[in-house]
Amino acid sequence: MNVSNDKVLRIGMAGLGVVGQGVWKHLDSHRGPLEERLGARLELYCAAVRDPSRARAVEIRPDQFRRDPVEVATDAEVDLFCELMGGTDVALKATLAALEAGKMVVTANKALICEHGEAIFAAAARNDARLYFEASVAGGIPIIKALREGLVANRFPLIYGILNGTCNYILTRMEAERQGFETIVADARRLGYVEADEALDLDGWDAAHKAVILAYLAHGHWFSLDEMPVRGIREVTLDDMDWADRLGYRIKLVAMVRRDFKTDKVFCCVEPMLLRKDLVLAKVDGVYNGVSVLGDVVGESIYIGRGAGQDATASAVISDIVDAAIDRLHGVPAFMPTFVSGRVAFAPLDEVRRAYYLRLSVVDRPGVLAEVSTITARHGVSIESVLQTPGREEDRAHLVLTTHESSEKQVRDVVADLREDRAVLDPPLVLPMPDLNGR
Numbered sequence: 001m002n003v004s005n006d007k008v009l010r011i012g013m014a015g016l017g018v019v020g021q022g023v024w025k026h027l028d029s030h031r032g033p034l035e036e037r038l039g040a041r042l043e044l045y046c047a048a049v050r051d052p053s054r055a056r057a058v059e060i061r062p063d064q065f066r067r068d069p070v071e072v073a074t075d076a077e078v079d080l081f082c083e084l085m086g087g088t089d090v091a092l093k094a095t096l097a098a099l100e101a102g103k104m105v106v107t108a109n110k111a112l113i114c115e116h117g118e119a120i121f122a123a124a125a126r127n128d129a130r131l132y133f134e135a136s137v138a139g140g141i142p143i144i145k146a147l148r149e150g151l152v153a154n155r156f157p158l159i160y161g162i163l164n165g166t167c168n169y170i171l172t173r174m175e176a177e178r179q180g181f182e183t184i185v186a187d188a189r190r191l192g193y194v195e196a197d198e199a200l201d202l203d204g205w206d207a208a209h210k211a212v213i214l215a216y217l218a219h220g221h222w223f224s225l226d227e228m229p230v231r232g233i234r235e236v237t238l239d240d241m242d243w244a245d246r247l248g249y250r251i252k253l254v255a256m257v258r259r260d261f262k263t264d265k266v267f268c269c270v271e272p273m274l275l276r277k278d279l280v281l282a283k284v285d286g287v288y289n290g291v292s293v294l295g296d297v298v299g300e301s302i303y304i305g306r307g308a309g310q311d312a313t314a315s316a317v318i319s320d321i322v323d324a325a326i327d328r329l330h331g332v333p334a335f336m337p338t339f340v341s342g343r344v345a346f347a348p349l350d351e352v353r354r355a356y357y358l359r360l361s362v363v364d365r366p367g368v369l370a371e372v373s374t375i376t377a378r379h380g381v382s383i384e385s386v387l388q389t390p391g392r393e394e395d396r397a398h399l400v401l402t403t404h405e406s407s408e409k410q411v412r413d414v415v416a417d418l419r420e421d422r423a424v425l426d427p428p429l430v431l432p433m434p435d436l437n438g439r
């Protein structure tokens with residue numbers, strides 16, 4: 001196909017940090033074949049940055065710099081606004097301004113979509129504008145395309161995955177090098193793997209943003225972070241990893257979206273969980289992400305790839321830019337709307353049933369095990385197995401219980417009582433052990 005000079009897609013960027021420079025660099029290096037296949041030119045027209053004088057690894061002319069993202073978003077010459085600055089304040093203002101101006105918008109900003117998705121999608125619909133956000137979940141893995149296009153025939157009872165590369169990197173290294181969380185996280189910080197706002201990675205919020213987006217794509221409903229259990233990996237110790245190993249499991253930070261199609265209740269959460277070692281996702285290590293999607297027609301499909309970093313994210317952003325160009329050039333009909341079948345609601349805690357791993361540090365004296373089992377029995381929680389090892393200090397023992405399937409509410413009640421018990425020395429750690437083969 002010939003590249004016609006009058007067919008040009010002008011891209012205005014906001015943010016030229018790690019991801020923005022990656023997009024600029026790879027778009028330049030792959031321009032020839034991309035433009036030839038599109039039959040149009042992709043022009044990096046301008047970029048809004050805070051400090052134009054900063055050293056950058058890409059060539060950009062001084063006249064291409066802008067200061068104000070909203071100015072780029074509303075510039076009449078810009079066809080496509082590419083929001084890569086992050087944050088949810090100016091990014092929201094600029095994204096809405098671009099959509100109100102009828103422009104196509106590409107964003108990698110999961111916090112923005114998660115927190116303001118409803119308003120942003122409404123603005124897009126109102127203005128017949130388009131929003132593309134492949135890079136917002138699982139970096140280079142085209143999971144949004146998979147859910148929205150490739151798997152469109154399906155309903156999704158279960159989606160779960162490792163969606164935060166930093167936590168997966170830390171857990172993997174703790175296990176491989178037999179080091180504690182603090183040692184490895186210090187190294188991860190040094191390598192620049194941990195977000196400036198560390199809670200995003202280490203306390204599970206980044207993965208939760210992504211889970212909310214997947215839940216929306218699968219079930220057409222915006223769940224609020226407030227209703228989801230969200231926990232990170234700070235409490236997981238090397239001892240927990242060893243006990244999990246003895247039980248046949250590995251510990252991973254897992255985001256899960258499970259829907260019961262009989263009740264239309266959806267449960268979303270982000271928690272460290274015990275995954276059986278034979279599961280594919282239990283073997284996804286390092287900075288890699290992995291997502292398992294159970295479709296009622298296709299069965300399980302699994303996606304693994306680099307979930308973060310300049311190149312993986314740029315790959316997803318460029319795929320959105322190309323989709324936007326095709327839409328602009330050929331007037332391709334709008335995306336299939338997200339799957340909606342009636343109203344869905346968040347599952348109440350007494351309906352969320354799983355087996356659990358419960359780690360306790362207790363006083364090593366006669367009768368303590370009986371005290372603990374009296375508490376579990378009081379709340380109807382049945383113990384499946386018990387492991388005990390002496391603690392490092394005298395008179396202290398570690399007790400690891402696994403339970404039969406119990407409700408989240410029962411287990412929370414058990415933990416509340418255990419915290420009151422004088423034989424229990426530290427706050428207990430509870431990790432779900434979801435049955436993923438039996439779904």
Ligand code: HSE
Nearest residue numbers: 163164165166307308
């Ligand atoms: N901090 C994120 C991660 C970056 O580690 O996965 C990509 O969202």
